[in-house]
Every structure is written in structure tokens, then in C-alpha cells.
Amino acid sequence: MAGNGMKRRDFLKAAATTPVLGAFGVALYSKESHDKAAREEILRISKKVSGTNPNILKRNYKRSAPASDTINIGIVGCGGRGKSLMRSCGFHPPEDPQPRGLEGQESLNLKLTAVCDLFQPNIDWAVKASGGTAKVYRTYQELFDKSDIDAVVIATSDHYHAPVAVAAARAGKHIYVEKCMTKTIEEAFEVREVVKKAGVVLQLGHQNRNSNRYDSAMEVIDKGMLGHVSLIQCYTNRNSRSGAWVYDIPKEHGPISASSGPRNLDWKQYLANTVERPYDPNRFFRWRCFWDYGTGLSGDLLTHELDVINMVMNLGIPATAVASGGVYHHKEYVTLMTAEGEPLDSDEPVPEGAIPRPDVPVLRRDVPDVFQVVYEWPDRDLAVVYNASLSNNWRRGQIYMGSEATMDLTSGVDVFADAQSKRYADWLKSGKIRPDEPMISYRNVAGKGIEAITAATAQWTVAKGLLYTFRDGRMVSTSYLHLKNWIDHIRDNNTDTMCNIDDGFQEAITAHMATYSYLKGTRVRWDAENERILFDGQESEEAPKELAAIG
Amino acid sequence: MNNDNALSRILGKFSGAQKFILVSLRVIVGWHFLYEGYVKIVSEGWSSAGYLNAAPGPFAEIFHNMAESPWMVSAVDIIMSWGLTLIGIALILGLFTRLVSVAAAFFLIMFYLSNPPWIGVQFMAGEGSYMIVNKNLVELTAVMVLLVFPTGVIWGFDRIFVKE
Numbered sequence: 001m002a003g004n005g006m007k008r009r010d011f012l013k014a015a016a017t018t019p020v021l022g023a024f025g026v027a028l029y030s031k032e033s034h035d036k037a038a039r040e041e042i043l044r045i046s047k048k049v050s051g052t053n054p055n056i057l058k059r060n061y062k063r064s065a066p067a068s069d070t071i072n073i074g075i076v077g078c079g080g081r082g083k084s085l086m087r088s089c090g091f092h093p094p095e096d097p098q099p100r101g102l103e104g105q106e107s108l109n110l111k112l113t114a115v116c117d118l119f120q121p122n123i124d125w126a127v128k129a130s131g132g133t134a135k136v137y138r139t140y141q142e143l144f145d146k147s148d149i150d151a152v153v154i155a156t157s158d159h160y161h162a163p164v165a166v167a168a169a170r171a172g173k174h175i176y177v178e179k180c181m182t183k184t185i186e187e188a189f190e191v192r193e194v195v196k197k198a199g200v201v202l203q204l205g206h207q208n209r210n211s212n213r214y215d216s217a218m219e220v221i222d223k224g225m226l227g228h229v230s231l232i233q234c235y236t237n238r239n240s241r242s243g244a245w246v247y248d249i250p251k252e253h254g255p256i257s258a259s260s261g262p263r264n265l266d267w268k269q270y271l272a273n274t275v276e277r278p279y280d281p282n283r284f285f286r287w288r289c290f291w292d293y294g295t296g297l298s299g300d301l302l303t304h305e306l307d308v309i310n311m312v313m314n315l316g317i318p319a320t321a322v323a324s325g326g327v328y329h330h331k332e333y334v335t336l337m338t339a340e341g342e343p344l345d346s347d348e349p350v351p352e353g354a355i356p357r358p359d360v361p362v363l364r365r366d367v368p369d370v371f372q373v374v375y376e377w378p379d380r381d382l383a384v385v386y387n388a389s390l391s392n393n394w395r396r397g398q399i400y401m402g403s404e405a406t407m408d409l410t411s412g413v414d415v416f417a418d419a420q421s422k423r424y425a426d427w428l429k430s431g432k433i434r435p436d437e438p439m440i441s442y443r444n445v446a447g448k449g450i451e452a453i454t455a456a457t458a459q460w461t462v463a464k465g466l467l468y469t470f471r472d473g474r475m476v477s478t479s480y481l482h483l484k485n486w487i488d489h490i491r492d493n494n495t496d497t498m499c500n501i502d503d504g505f506q507e508a509i510t511a512h513m514a515t516y517s518y519l520k521g522t523r524v525r526w527d528a529e530n531e532r533i534l535f536d537g538q539e540s541e542e543a544p545k546e547l548a549a550i551g
Numbered sequence: 552m553n554n555d556n557a558l559s560r561i562l563g564k565f566s567g568a569q570k571f572i573l574v575s576l577r578v579i580v581g582w583h584f585l586y587e588g589y590v591k592i593v594s595e596g597w598s599s600a601g602y603l604n605a606a607p608g609p610f611a612e613i614f615h616n617m618a619e620s621p622w623m624v625s626a627v628d629i630i631m632s633w634g635l636t637l638i639g640i641a642l643i644l645g646l647f648t649r650l651v652s653v654a655a656a657f658f659l660i661m662f663y664l665s666n667p668p669w670i671g672v673q674f675m676a677g678e679g680s681y682m683i684v685n686k687n688l689v690e691l692t693a694v695m696v697l698l699v700f701p702t703g704v705i706w707g708f709d710r711i712f713v714k715e
Contacts, residue, residue: 016706020578020643024585 038432053314056218058498063488067109071487074114074149074173076140076164077156078122080247081178083129085153085205086112088479091129101468101477108487114147116140119284120264121252139269140164144171151201151490153483154178157287158295159274162187169198174490176483178205179307180299180511181504184547185533188508195501203486203497204504206307210481211469216413216442217312225415225440226402227423229313229382234305234398236297236388241346244330244369244390245288245300248345249281249360261359282335282363289330289365291519291546296367297388298323298514305386305398306375307499307507312400317506318375318384321513321524325371329391335360366546373514386514405439414438509533519544559704559713573702577642580693584655585639591632599627606665608672614665634658642697645707652698659691 073089075082086092087099091112112130116137117123127134137143140160143152144167151174154164162182168175175195181204182188195202220226238244252264262279270284271277274292287293288300309315336344336354344354372387397410404421408414417424419435433439468475485498495501509526516533517524523536533541562570591597603624606614617623635658641651668681703709 010710013706014645014708014710017574017578017643017645020582021640024582024643028586028589 051222053218053222053312055311055314056222058496059215059218061485061488061498063492065491065493067106067487067491069491070109070111071151071490072111072113072147072149074116074134074143074147074152075112075126076116076143076152076154077160077178078115078117078126079119079155081205082117082122082153082155083125085155085176085178085479085483086126086129088477088483089153091126091131093125093128099477101475102480105476105480106484108484110487114143114149114152116143118266118270119250119252121250138266140167144168144173149173151175151487155205157270157293158299159183159287159293162191163273165191165202166194169194169200169202172198172200174201174486176203176205176486177504179303179507180295181508182512183295183299184543185509185512185516186543188505188512189531191508192501192505199495201486201489201493201495201497202501202504203482203489204307204499204501204507205479205482206304206499206503206507207478207482208304208308209311209498210478210485213409213413213442213469214308214312216440217407217409220407220413220415220440221312221400225405226400226407227404227418227421229400229402231401232309232313232382232384232399233396233401234309234384234386235396236301236305236386236390237392237394237396238390239393241333245286245294245365246330246333246346246363247286248343249285249335249357251343253281253285253359281360286363286365289363289367291366294367295511296515296518297325297369297371297390298373298511298518301388302371302373302386302514303507303511306384306510307503309384309398310503310506310510313380313382315377315380315382317509317526317528318377318513319379319526319528320376321373321510321517321526323371323373323514323517325368325388325518327365327368328370329389330365330369333363335363368518371514371518373517375510375513408438413440413442415440515547516544519546555704555709555713558701559710562700562702562705565705570702570705573696573700574645574706576693577645577648577697577702577707580655580690580697581639581642583639583690584635584642588632588635588637588639591628592636597628597632598624599631600624602665603627608664608667608669610664610667631658645703645709648701648703648707648709649698652694652701655694656691656698659687659694663687663691 075086078086087096088102089108089110089112090099090102091110092099112126112134114137115123115126115130115134116139117126123136127136135147137147140163143149152164152168154161154168154175154177156164156178158180161177161180162184165175165177165181169191182191221229242248262284265284267279267284277283277292283290283293288296294300333346335346335357336350337357338344338351339353339355343357344350369390370388372385375384375386376382377384395410397408400407400409403418404423405418406416408416415438417428417433417435417439419428421428424433424439427433428435469478469481482498489495489497499507513524513526513533516535520535520538522538525534525536527534535541565573600618603614603618617627634654638651638655638658641647642655663685666687668683668685670682701709704713
């Protein structure tokens with residue numbers, strides 16, 4: 001008896017602290033129910049009828065056709081962006097490392113059978129990447145006439161987007177075209193008309209639409225949590241040479257000790273639809289710095305902001321645009337090499353004894369590096385302000401300012417109740433929510449290697465959702481998802497892609513309204529009824545003279 | 552086991568209050584570990600990579616190198632989340648007290664070194680400001696107390712191993 005008693009007492013002492021685990025479980029349960037109830041209470045406050053934004057439906061497109069048939073694609077323009085798109089399609093030379101963000105994703109089942117580029121090393125790269133299946137065409141016209149492609153990826157300089165897209169549509173080829181969709185307003189009308197008539201599937205290259213943060217952002221807008229949104233602020237800040245489009249001029253351009261001349265590239269064809277000029281490698285390799293070939297901050301970087309704002313808010317083309325800016329920082333750039341004639345990276349510190357490259361003249365850009373635009377939608381009682389600097393890296397945010405709350409899409413989704421909000425007044429008073437802490441916060445999951453991207457421009461593009469997003473906890477390339485969305489629509493014979501021809505038309509007109517306003521020095525109006533552009537105080541409806549050479 | 556018996560005899564001579572405080576310390580540290588581990592297991596997509604990458608100080612490079620390899624990050628994630636959880640449960644139950652105290656000390660030393668509040672080191676943004684001593688060091692010291700006073704033999708399942 002005594003022995004048994006001892007054992008029981010021993011057991012009680014051994015298990016003395018076990019009930020603490022039970023207490024832990026009870027505490028956990030009550031904490032989780034409390035957190036869940038608080039979240040549901042915040043989401044329930046919606047006053048708006050949901051489902052008014054058709055863009056929400058587009059986001060979860062599921063292909064119905066099988067992917068068993070191989071689709072032949074071609075690439076026109078296989079420079080920096082073109083190569084990146086080819087990698088996202090699964091094409092890269094065998095010696096290159098595996099592209100990131102494709103692990104575990106479905107193969108698109110494509111065959112790269114045609115390539116057209118004006119710079120020989122780009123052509124060589126594409127042929128290698130295709131595994132030898134790609135045939136080389138010297139002009140895009142020849143490519144559409146003679147190749148066996150079903151679809152084409154267009155990643156040329158901006159001044160060729162529209163001509164190549166129009167030729168592709170006329171040849172019945174499906175189109176993935178980089179932004180900005182066109183270089184002028186006239187071209188936007190032409191591309192829309194030809195693409196719709198041909199019935200081809202077009203995807204405009206705004207891959208950041210696929211970033212999963214917009215699912216949350218659109219839910220917040222759809223539920224009316226912000227109240228009346230009267231102002232949206234968006235921006236671009238970058239502070240590196242490559243961020244300011246001063247790319248390195250490749251070694252293959254030629255022996256850099258010799259004087260300037262076109263080497264390995266087709267300068268004549270490059271200029272075929274713009275102003276005739278003496279050869280200048282800056283104008284070929286750094287084309288974004290010039291109105292002859294690029295679309296400036298509005299076409300290149302503003303469109304990333306305005307396109308997703310259009311998707312989230314379903315705005316369409318603004319009624320008015322006013323823009324201003326100038327070349328305030330990157331006035332001149334001398335391309336340097338070492339005394340031994342080795343090319344130097346424009347973003348690396350300049351070593352002692354560096355001298356100017358004889359094959360590259362001084363770069364003097366004509367597109368602004370500081371730029372701001374105000375757009376207005378009087379029918380929505382809303383203004384959008386964009387401003388940009390290419391000589392400062394401060395993060396400012398894409399911020400939706402509503403009468404009840406503010407949504408910040410800088411690096412995720414954060415919704416802050418407005419300190420003066422009426423709807424959230426009780427909660428603010430009771431301390432349930434605080435104006436300086438988000439009441440809803442959503443983050444792309446950090447980790448799994450994403451922080452290994454260190455270049456400033458790369459970090460910027462990651463934060464903006466331009467490189468990667470997350471699907472099922474995995475880091476996925478947004479370009480892959482955008483290309484897949486296009487290919488899925490081709491297989492289903494459905495033209496309503498993630499960024500379709502109507503989205504593209506709106507994107508192009510919106511961007512060009514800012515450019516035209518800047519170049520003409522006046523406010524630009526969009527006459528929605530007659531679909532035309534008007535310039536305040538100016539009779540002429542012609543494009544600015546800087547862009548007039550196109551076509 | 553002789554050692555356990557000796558400890559059991561020594562700790563058995565402590566006053567009720569002394570025993571109660573020591574066992575409470577063990578249970579409270581265990582509770583903290585258990586919740587930290589549990590949260591990491593259930594948070595979808597939680598990863599140590601962000602923390603490892605942000606590590607400042609003289610050992611930063613070691614932690615950054617760990618973050619470079621996806622394989623290493625996955626291993627750290629599993630060790631961290633399940634390690635903290637199991638240590639927490641064991642401390643609460645008073646099971647393998649000395650072994651898990653050593654494991655807990657190891658985790659806390661790593662946390663301390665990855666973000667050392669030393670003079671001249673720009674440490675990660677946190678909830679307080681510290682000079683050499685921070686909460687990790689305080690908890691590490693608490694765990695050292697548990698190691699030298701392994702109360703599992705008084706109130707806890709380590710008592711099973713004590714042969715009278």
C-alpha cells in the first residue's frame with residue numbers, strides 16, 4: 001500500500017506542470033478566435049455592392065483547352081527585355097543558369113522557330129536559346145511572310161512596337177507586345193483596329209498585373225473600405241545609370257579603340273521609320289533616352305503605375321492630363337573605358353586612368369529625367385498624380401487616398417483608417433484600430449532567396465511586383481505568369497487576356513496624353529465620345545513635332 | 552542516473568517557494584518557446600531568410616551565407632519552427648530538462664549573435680533599445696539557471712528517471 005502511494009505521489013509530481021499545456025491550448029484558441037473575429041469585423045464594414053470591377057474576374061483565368069499541341073513562336077527584338085521574356089518561356093542557352101521563378105511551374109509547350117533582331121549577338125543568343133530550331137529573318141516583314149509561327153513576342157524599341165504588331169495582326173499571328181503599346185496616339189488607334197479585325201489574341205507586357213498583392217488591393221476597393229477615393233499618388237524614383245536607361249554598350253559592338261561606326265548591327269533598318277541620323281551607338285543601345293525611339297518616363301515607367309491603377313480602380317482613359325518636367329540631372333554622360341581599352345560598367349566606380357571610349361560619343365538625352373503628370377477623371381471625382389526622378393531612390397508609394405481610409409501599395413497592401421473617418425470613428429475611439437497602424441496588412445512572403453537580388457533597380461522592380469510574385473508559397477516570375485496567361489488564351493481562342501487590346505489602348509492613350517502635354521506645353525483632353533485628343537488653347541490636333549517623324 | 556539522484560536530493564531540500572519559482576521560470580520560458588515555434592509552423596510561407604539577411608554585426612556574413620542557399624534556408628526553417636516548439640513542450644513538461652536547456656541556450660546564442668546589441672553595431676529595428684544586454688541575453692541567462700537547477704526531477708517527467 002505504502003509503495004503504491006509513493007508511486008502515485010511520484011506521478012502527480014511528474015505531471016504537475018502538464019496542465020500548463022492545456023492552459024496554453026485554451027489561450028491559443030481564444031487568441032485565434034479573437035484575431036479572426038477582429039478581421040471579419042473589419043471586412044464586414046463594406047457598404048458597397050461587390051463585383052462591379054470586371055478586372056477581378058480576369059485574375060483567376062483557368063485554361064479549358066489541353067496544352068498538348070506545341071505552339072510555334074517568334075521573337076522580334078531580342079535585347080535585354082526580349083531575352084528576359086524568352087527565359088520566362090523556358091528558352092535560354094544551355095550554359096546559362098536556370099532562370100529563376102519558373103521552378104515547379106507548368107511548361108508552356110512552345111517552340112521558338114523564328115527570330116528577328118538588328119544586332120547580331122542578340123540573334124546568335126536567340127538561335128542558341130531555341131536549341132537550333134529558330135530560323136533567322138533579317139526583317140520582321142520577312143518573318144511574318146515566311147516563318148511557321150503561330151504567335152510572336154515583340155520586344156523591340158518602342159518605335160517599332162506598333163508597326164510590328166500591325167504586321168503581325170495582318171498576318172494572323174497572336175501578339176505579346178512590350179509596353180508602351182505604341183509610340184503615338186495615332187498608332188494606338190491603328191493597332192486596336194487591326195488587332196480587333198484580325199481577332200488575334202494580344203497581351204500587353206504589363207506583367208506586374210500578376211502580382212498577388214492586387215488581389216487584396218482589389219478586394220479592399222471592391223468592398224468600398226476606403227470610402228470615396230479622391231486622390232491617388234504614384235511615382236518612380238531610381239538613382240542609377242542603368243535605371244536612367246544608360247545601359248552598357250556591349251563588347252560585341254566592336255573594337256572600342258576604333259572610331260565610331262555601326263558594327264554587327266543594322267542601323268539603316270533601325271532608322272527606317274524615324275528620323276535619318278548619323279550613326280550613334282547611344283541611340284541604338286540607350287534608345288530610351290531619345291524621343292525618336294522611346295516614349296520617355298510616361299511610356300516606360302508611368303505606365304507600370306497607371307496600368308495597375310486602371311486595373312484596380314477600373315478607370316479607363318482620363319479626361320485631362322497636364323505634364324511638366326525636364327532633363328535636370330543626366331545632362332551629359334561620357335562613356336569610359338580603362339587605359340587598356342576594357343569597357344567599364346556605367347554603375348561601377350570609375351578607376352584611375354579611365355578614358356573616354358572613342359567609339360561612343362557623349363550621351364545627351366532629350367527625354368526628361370524629372371517628370372510629373374496630373375490626370376483627372378471628373379466622372380469619378382478623382383485625380384491621379386504621378387511624379388518621377390531618375391536621380392533619387394527614395395520610396396514614396398502608390399497611395400490611394402479615400403475619405404474613410406488610405407491604402408498604400410508600396411511594398412504590399414496596407415490599409416490605414418483615416419484619423420477623421422466617420423465610418424471607423426467608434427473603433428478609433430475605442431482603440432480597436434489606430435490611424436498609424438494598418439488595420440489590414442498583406443505582404444508578399446519574403447524569403448526563399450528573394451533578398452539575394454541586390455541591384456537597386458532590381459530591388460525597385462521586385463518591390464513593385466515587376467519581377468516576382470508568390471503562388472502557393474513559391475516565388476514565381478510575373479513575366480512567366482503573364483506569358484502563360486497569353487498562351488492559355490491562345491489555346492482557348494479567347495481574346496480577353498489579363499492586359500488585352502482595350503487595356504492596351506487605354507494604356508497607350510493615357511501615357512501619350514502626358515507626353516503630348518509635356519511636349520506641347522498645354523493641357524491635353526480626351527474627348528471620349530468622339531475618341532479624339534484636344535489641346536487646350538491650340539487649334540492643331542497634330543502630334544508634337546518631336547514625334548512627328550513616326551509612321 | 553546517480554547524478555539525477557544527487558540533484559533530486561539537493562533540489563528536494565529547497566524550500567517550497569524556491570521550488571515553485573524555479574519551476575515557474577521553466578514553464579514560462581517553455582511557454583514562450585512553444586508559442587514562437589507554433590506561430591512559425593502555422594504562418595503560411597514563414598521563412599527565416601528575411602531575418603538571416605538582415606543580420607548585422609561581426610557575424611553577419613555567416614548568417615547572410617546561410618540565407619544565400621535555399622536548401623540551407625529550408626533546413627533552418629524546419630529546425631527553428633519545430634525546434635522551438637519541441638523545446639517549449641519539453642520545458643513545460645519537465646522532460647529531458649537539461650538536454651533541452653542546452654538546445655534552448657544554443658538557439659538564444661544564435662539569436663543574440665545574429666543581432667548583437669553591441670556598441671557600434673547598427674542592430675535591427677526592434678521593440679526596444681539595448682546596450683550589450685537584451686531580452687535574448689536575459690532569456691539565455693534564465694535558461695542557464697534551468698540548466699544548473701534542472702527542476703524536471705522535482706516537478707516534471709524527469710522524475711521518472713530518478714531511482715530511489
